[in-house]
Amino acid sequence: xxxxxxxxxxxxxxxxxxxxxxxxxxxxxxxxxxxxxxxxxxxxxxxxxxxxxxxxxxxxxxxxxxxxxxxxxxxxxxxxxxxxxxxxxxxxxxxxxxxxxxxxxxxxxxxxxxxx
Amino acid sequence: xxxxxxxxxxxxxxxxxxxxxxxxxxxxxxxxxxxxxxxxxxxxxxxxxxxxxxxxxxxxxxxxxxxxxxxxxxxxxxxxxxxxxxxxxxxxxxxxxxxxxxxxxxxxxxxxxxx
Numbered sequence: 001x002x003x004x005x006x007x008x009x010x011x012x013x014x015x016x017x018x019x020x021x022x023x024x025x026x027x028x029x030x031x032x033x034x035x036x037x038x039x040x041x042x043x044x045x046x047x048x049x050x051x052x053x054x055x056x057x058x059x060x061x062x063x064x065x066x067x068x069x070x071x072x073x074x075x076x077x078x079x080x081x082x083x084x085x086x087x088x089x090x091x092x093x094x095x096x097x098x099x100x101x102x103x104x105x106x107x108x109x110x111x112x113x114x115x116x
Numbered sequence: 117x118x119x120x121x122x123x124x125x126x127x128x129x130x131x132x133x134x135x136x137x138x139x140x141x142x143x144x145x146x147x148x149x150x151x152x153x154x155x156x157x158x159x160x161x162x163x164x165x166x167x168x169x170x171x172x173x174x175x176x177x178x179x180x181x182x183x184x185x186x187x188x189x190x191x192x193x194x195x196x197x198x199x200x201x202x203x204x205x206x207x208x209x210x211x212x213x214x215x216x217x218x219x220x221x222x223x224x225x226x227x228x229x230x231x
Contacts, residue, residue, distance in 0.1 A: 004159075031216075031217065033216075040224075041223070041224075042206055042221035042222065042223055042224050043160070043206075043219075043221055045216070045218050045219070048216035048217075048218070050216070055216050056215070056216035056218065088157075090159055090160070092160075094217065097213040097216060097217050104150060104162045104165055105217075105219060106162075107152075107159035107160040107161070108159050109158055109159040110157075110158070110159050112157070
């Protein structure tokens, strides 16, 4: 199994809703990432998890709350989002935060989020 | 700080013609460079990567890239484009572990293929 899966594919939520995005990989990777991609823009890093611990938070607002309950699963909990948070949310994984970043990140297909 | 520039926002090429996408990077040490492709509404797929060694790198789908340290460039090429190559292409530089092996992407180049 060499893929990263993300659910749901599409999500529409109101500004008062609470929802979660899910990412799963069974490649034994121990580094996992959340990226946000606005339309016609490149992905921007949000969070990095290494061995199930939060390693990097790129100054993301607290209405986004990541969670890594085990080595295969990464969640992104959403609460009180704004319309400008509408974007494609991409999950990625790689074997580990090795001494070199030569090993590539494997990306999932993304969740298309619309905030009304 | 690392950065990547892709000077061309759009490129239109005829099917069967050659393609070259430009990428310039800024990085304080030996760069770790990647090219990813993204089809509409999809995730990113790695085409090829470079860290060291031979400066001409072969990738999937018939793509190759050449690393030129003197020009801080990592341009992507394909000799003969197929209609299925229409997509968004991102060049990226990878950071060290202390920065989470973070990928910094260029702005992307959208490739349109004419029949």
